[in-house]
Amino acid sequence: MASQRGNKMEGVRLMLLAAIMFSTCLDQAQSALISRTVGVIGKGTRIYCNVSEPAPASQVTLTLWFKNNSKKPMYSYDARSRTPREWSDSNYFGDRATYEASEDPPYLRITDVKETDEGMYECRVDFRRLPSRRHTSRLNVIVPPGAPKVLRNDSTYASNGIAGPYNEGTNITITCQVKGGKPPPQVKWWREGELQDAELEKSIGGEYRNILKIGPLTRDHLNAQYVCQVRNHELVPALSTTVSLLVNVPPLEVKILDPPSHVVAGKAHRVKCRSSGGRPHARITWWLDGQPFKTFRTVNETNGTLSTLSFTPTKEDHNKVLQCKAESPILQHTPIEDSLKLDVHSAPKVVSIDIETPDPAYIKEGDNVTLWCRVKAYPKVQEITWYHKGIQVQHNLEEGVKVGKQKLMMIGIEKQQGGMYSCRGTNAVGDGQSEPYILEVKYAPVCNFNSSEKVGIARNDQVVVQCRVDASPGTVTFKWYLRTKTKLINIPTEWYTVQDRTSSLNYNVTGIYTYGDILCYATNDLGEQANPCSYTLVPAGKPEPPTNCTASNHTADAFYVACVPGYDGGLEQEFVVLAFDDKNERLIRNETVRGAPAFTLEDLPPESDYLVKVYAQNVKGKSVEQVLHGFTLPSAQPGTAVPATHIFPITPILGVLIGVVAALVLVAVVVVVVMKLRGDTRTIKGRPEGGAKGPHSPLHPAKDGDDGPDVILCRTDSTYEDVDGIPQKLKHANIYETVPYDTKDKNSKNSESADKDEVAYAELTFSNGKSKSKKSKKAGANGAVRCSEESTIYATIDHSRTAAHQKQQGMQQQQQQQKQLQQAQQKQKDLESMCQVETDSIPLMDAALESNV
Known part of the structure; x- marks a missing residue:
């Protein structure tokens, strides 16, 4: 069982x-x-109607679509009429569906797929002579996941793509979070293309997370980028987000930039130090021999921190260590540092000037003295120079001066070598000057002025004579003597007083104390002065008149007067100049000066003559007056440029030279005019006796086409009397001037000169100022003197001089003119006297007048 x-x-x-x-x-x-179809939300897809046995499209009469075993079709395509008809249920697709019947296999196109479109779809195809056929398809709708987000260690979102900062050595987590997605997404962490974590954790509410653990953090994590990638289907592009880690790390390196080989004491220097590799920027500090600097400037750079220190080293900073330290302001760590040992160069410092002599406290003339310059310097001094009263001392063995590397030797020192000394040391950095050292040299008294002076005094008058001496020691005694031609007289002590190194003698010429030489002797501890101070007493009186007085540099409103001073009569003198109007003898100027008798008389009326008197005066009276003449030039016409005239003194030597030159010029003019007039003797002899005529005609009368110039008579009205520089007594002369022809012959020689407006000839007729009806004297054997107003002088004008040469000579003539015009009146008198007698010579045109013509 x-x-x-x-x-x-x-x-x-x-x-x-x-x-x-x-x-x-x-x-x-x-x-x-059953066929499968995938669709992504928001995109299009196809659902195929794939019947197993092909049939001609012409046999298809009706196609129906059903969803999820529904008995009612959701879409139909009716091809029973000539024009196919489509129908779509609005509860499903509406206008989003289109049937492509002509395709093989045919399919239903769906646009803008929605999540509700997912399901089982069946198509039924009816034919004309064949039984209906069915085909089933499943549509799966893909829902993409949301954008991934990263949560930091503290569960806050890294919205800026940065996580941190985190300290070095710590452990951290970063979480990638994504919402939604069908099918469920894959969430992965990547770093530099290497997968870090792919483990997925599903949380409530449709959120998916992947937690990445990192740590302990090192310097390698600084600025490291982690990528969170999310994907749920191959039809959907992967979504990703990147996050960078910030990690606090100590500085990696610190370095002093371009450290100087040496620094100079007392000079400002700038030293730079840069730190790199630290996050956040490192904190930089400066130290010198363990002591921090409080002031410096720091700048944050992209790749590190730069700090600049400005400091002024001292000599005591030599061999000290300058440190630049960098450390993180957040992390606990040992600072890193870079150091520089300072090599401080300094200008020499003169510590002292020492003296080497037998008795430094008492140095007298003739002693040997050595001065030492004590210098401290790094680098060593290259040169030491000595200065006496600010002037460099030169090596001179003949004068007993020897300049060594560090010492100054003076053999047989003299009093003038005393005073302030200093030394200067020089090295590659600069100079160092010592404090002044006063070297006092003892010496016997000496006069501190010219040892011989002349003093004027009248008999029974009293004069104060001062004797001033230099001496070291300065305590001195004085003795006064009168030395005559026969004896030496001691002057009583009650006649003079003593104050410091000055003695004042009240001297009166009376009795035995007469004129002669007064001698002053001073004595100190080193003895009596070798050469006394001497004063020569001379009888006082009026001064002598000044000599060689000249007036020069005449302008329209001023001229200059200078003299040579005479003897002052033994007393201080001054000089007086008086200027009178030559017409009415009215006093125009009264000036007094001391020193040299030189005056500039200014602000005078133009074109005027002046009588100038110069004399000297002192307390005894005044000298004889020196009389001279001066004048001012005519003022410039409106619109005419007046050449600048500089007032400068004309010395007597210069006046003599000007006179010699003027005499040579006059001799040359005489020779030229005499030779010219002798060639024209026939013309002169052919005139009637008593030949008083009107204005003289030209030597060569003008003809049409001639190359010679026309002679034009200048009018004798007041306009032609205002000739610059002509003395008043010469302004009655008749002046003729010529102008060139306006020739039409362009090939002639005068065609070029005509363009230059040059003058070929000029005539000048002198009048003796008497009645025009007076007849002239008869001609002599060798010539005639024309004393009437028709008397004519011919002068040839030299055209060979260029404009530049004329300008240069014009300046010289201006200086000569000043001297010559002073002699013009005298020459005019000589000409008038010559008109009374017969002579073989022809009156000459004054050089000053010729230059103006």
Whole structure:
């Protein structure tokens, strides 16, 4: 029984197993007949109607689509009429579905897939002569996951893509979180293309997380980028987000940039130090020999920190260590540093000037003295120079001066070598000057002025004579003597007083104390002065008149007067100049000066003559007056440029030279005019006796086409009397001038000169100022003197001089004119006297007048 029961149970078990196996095979067979389609939300997809046996499309009459075993179609395609008609249930697709009947196999196109579109779809195809066919498809709708987000260690979102900052050495976690997604997404962590973590944790509410553990953190984690990648289907692009780690690390390097080979004491220097590799920016500090600097400037850069220190080293900073330290402002660690040993160069410092002599406290003339310059400097001094009263001392063995590298030797010192001394040391940095050292040299008294002076005094008058001496020591005594031609007289002590190094003598010429030489001797501890101070007493009186007085540099409103001073009569003198109007003898100027008798008389009326008197005066009276003449030139016409005239003194030597030059010029003019007039003797002899005529005609009368000039008579009205520089007594002369022809012959020689408006000839007729009806004297054997107003002088004008040469000579003539015009009146008198007698010579035109013509 038991065996039967067991057989039955085994049979039932076998039957159940067979049923299961059959059901499984049936499901597999059915699923093999069902096609699968995937659609992504928001995108399009196709559901194929793939009947097993192909049939011509023309045989298809109706196609119906059903969903999830529904009895009512959701979509139909009716091809029974010529124009197929489509219908779509608005509860399912609406206008999102389109049937592509002409495709092989045909399919239902769905746009903008929605999650509700997922399910089983069956298409039924009806034919004209064939039985209907069915095809089943399953549409799976893919729902993409949401954008991944990263949570930091503190469960806050890393919205800016940065996690941290975290300190070096700590352990941290970062979490990638994503919501939604069908099928469930894969969440993975990557770093530089290497998978870090793929483990997925599902949380409540459809959130998926992957937690990545990192640590302990090192410098390698600084700015490391971790990528969280999320994906749930191959049709859906993977989503990712990146997060960078911020790790606080200490600075990696610090360096002093371009350290100087040396620094100079007292000069400002700038030193830069850069730190790199730290996060956050390192804190930089500066130290000198363990002492921190309080002031410096720090700038945070992209790759580090730059600090600039400005400091002024001193000599005491030599060999001290300058440090630049960098440390993290957050982490606790040992600062890193870079250092620089300072090589401080400094200008020399003169510590002192030492003296080497037998008795430094008492140095007198003739002693040997050595001065030492004590200098401290780095680098060493290259040169030491000595100065005496600000003037550099030169090496001179002949005068007993020897300049060494560090010392100054003076053999047989003299009093003038005393005074202030200083030394200067020089090295590559600069100079160092010592404090002044006063070297006092003792010496016997000497006069501190010219040892011989002349003093004027009248008999029974009193004069104060001062004797001033220099001496060291300065305590001196005085003695006064009168030295005559026969004896030396001691002057009583009650006649003079002493104050410091000055003695004042009240001297009166009376009795035995007469005129002669007064001698002053001073004595100190070193003895009596070798050469006394001497004063020569001479009788006082009026001064002598000044000599060689000249007036020069005449302008329209001023002229200059200078003289040579005469003897002052033994007293201080001054000079007086008086200027009178030459016409009415009215006093115009009264000026007094001391020193040299030189005057500039200014603000005078133009074109005027003046009588000038110069004399000297002192307390005894005044000298004889020196009389001379001066004048001012005519003022310039409106619109005419007046050449600048500089007032400068004309010395007597210069006046003599000007007179010599003027005499030579006059001799040359005489020779030229005499030779010219002798060639015209026939013309002069052909005139009637008593030949008083009107204005003289030209030597060569003009003809049409001639190259010679026309002679034009200048009018004798007042306009032609205002000739610059002509004395009043010469202004009655008749002046003729010529102008060139306006020739039409362009090839002639005068065609060029005509363009230059040059003058070929000029005539000048002198009148003696008497009645015009007076007849002239008869001509002599060798010539005639024309004393009437028709008397004519011919002068040839030299055209060979250029304008530049004329301008240069014009300046010289202006200076000569000043001297010559002073002699013009005298020459005019000579000409008038010559008109009364017969002579073989012809009156000459004054050089000053010729230059103006």
